[in-house]
Amino acid sequence: MEFSFDLNPIFPERISLLDHHLRLSRKVTYGSYRSDLDEQLVTVINRMGEASAKAQLLSASITTASRMRTNKHKLYVLRDSRANHGRGVVIGFLKVGYKKLFVLDPHGRQNEMDTLCVLDFYVHEALQRHGHGRELFDHMLQYEGVEPRHLAIDRPSNKFLCFLRKHYGLDSAIPQVNNFVVFEGFFRQRPVRGERMASRVFSKKPEQDIKPYSLSVRNGLPEEEKELPWPFNQLTPLTRSNSLGHSPPPPRGRAGDQQEGGAGRRSQGVGGREPVPSPPASQTAQHRRTSSLTRSQIPF
Ligand SMILES: CC(=O)SCCNC(=O)CCNC(=O)[C@H](O)C(C)(C)COP(=O)(O)OP(=O)(O)OC[C@H]1O[C@@H](n2cnc3c(N)ncnc32)[C@H](O)[C@@H]1OP(=O)(O)O
Numbered sequence: 001m002e003f004s005f006d007l008n009p010i011f012p013e014r015i016s017l018l019d020h021h022l023r024l025s026r027k028v029t030y031g032s033y034r035s036d037l038d039e040q041l042v043t044v045i046n047r048m049g050e051a052s053a054k055a056q057l058l059s060a061s062i063t064t065a066s067r068m069r070t071n072k073h074k075l076y077v078l079r080d081s082r083a084n085h086g087r088g089v090v091i092g093f094l095k096v097g098y099k100k101l102f103v104l105d106p107h108g109r110q111n112e113m114d115t116l117c118v119l120d121f122y123v124h125e126a127l128q129r130h131g132h133g134r135e136l137f138d139h140m141l142q143y144e145g146v147e148p149r150h151l152a153i154d155r156p157s158n159k160f161l162c163f164l165r166k167h168y169g170l171d172s173a174i175p176q177v178n179n180f181v182v183f184e185g186f187f188r189q190r191p192v193r194g195e196r197m198a199s200r201v202f203s204k205k206p207e208q209d210i211k212p213y214s215l216s217v218r219n220g221l222p223e224e225e226k227e228l229p230w231p232f233n234q235l236t237p238l239t240r241s242n243s244l245g246h247s248p249p250p251p252r253g254r255a256g257d258q259q260e261g262g263a264g265r266r267s268q269g270v271g272g273r274e275p276v277p278s279p280p281a282s283q284t285a286q287h288r289r290t291s292s293l294t295r296s297q298i299p300f
Helices: 035-055 065-070 132-144 158-168 281-287
Strands: 015-018 073-080 089-104 110-123 152-154 180-183 198-200
Touching (some): 015 132, 035 065, 035 089, 035 110, 065 073, 073 132, 089 180, 110 132
Antiparallel strands (some): 073 089, 089 110, 110 198, 152 180
């Protein structure tokens, strides 16, 4: 992603980390922050957010400078300093943050947890599948001191699911009733960081709904589509997408989804992330309105 100004003073490192004040982390930078770069930084964040939203077929950006300021999220930005005649280009970004979630364990018990969540992740279309996503993700894991299985993912796209499976062997999700995805091993050997884990019975409703961005930007959906949380609202007769971890067939040129496998994919409608693979139609019709999913029914 190119800009008319020099990116190198804004992002002095190959991977720079911004906090919710849009300040660079001292741990990953050598220089100090320059206030005159504020405006350019806002421009970059907003452009990156727009590109990510477009790639995920979202109706609005979930990463903007103003959202960054109102949420305690962190933004890892990967740039190439030499490209664009030395002005640099942004290759991609990864946004994470702690959220209080109600997470179901494999026995269906509900646990209230403050957990690190992956909230937005984007690599420029022209640079995907070159290892940049892995570089960003590994950097974040190391900096945050977490293992991939201990993360909660806000409604991962199909590409992201493939990525997680390929690089980190995450392919077996524990069914949830919110839009976050956690994988097997999520509850095992978690680092102690003041995390609250209050076991509750599955049937008890959380005190508050935890809404991922992906829901909050769903402006245009009719009410009936808002009723059910993901993945239940995915359970319409669809063709299953490519199996995870395999390279897809060549691009089919669908707007906003240029690098996807194409076959069997559908737009989720205004505001949704790109769809994840879904169960065969026979299963989906049968389980469209069920209140819980067994492991074999999780749609990937
Ligand atoms: C919580 C969320 O943020 S969900 C939204 C995630 N973001 C998106 O979907 C936006 C569009 N996609 C992207 O920006 C990128 O594809 C990312 C961020 C998911 C991955 O970044 P990349 O730089 O492509 O990843 P990297 O090169 O390290 O790894 C490649 C692997 O990722 C997965 N992947 C990347 N692109 C695709 C694709 N078009 N189709 C299927 N799998 C893909 C595959 O497992 C791939 O391995 P393979 O080529 O051997 O099949």
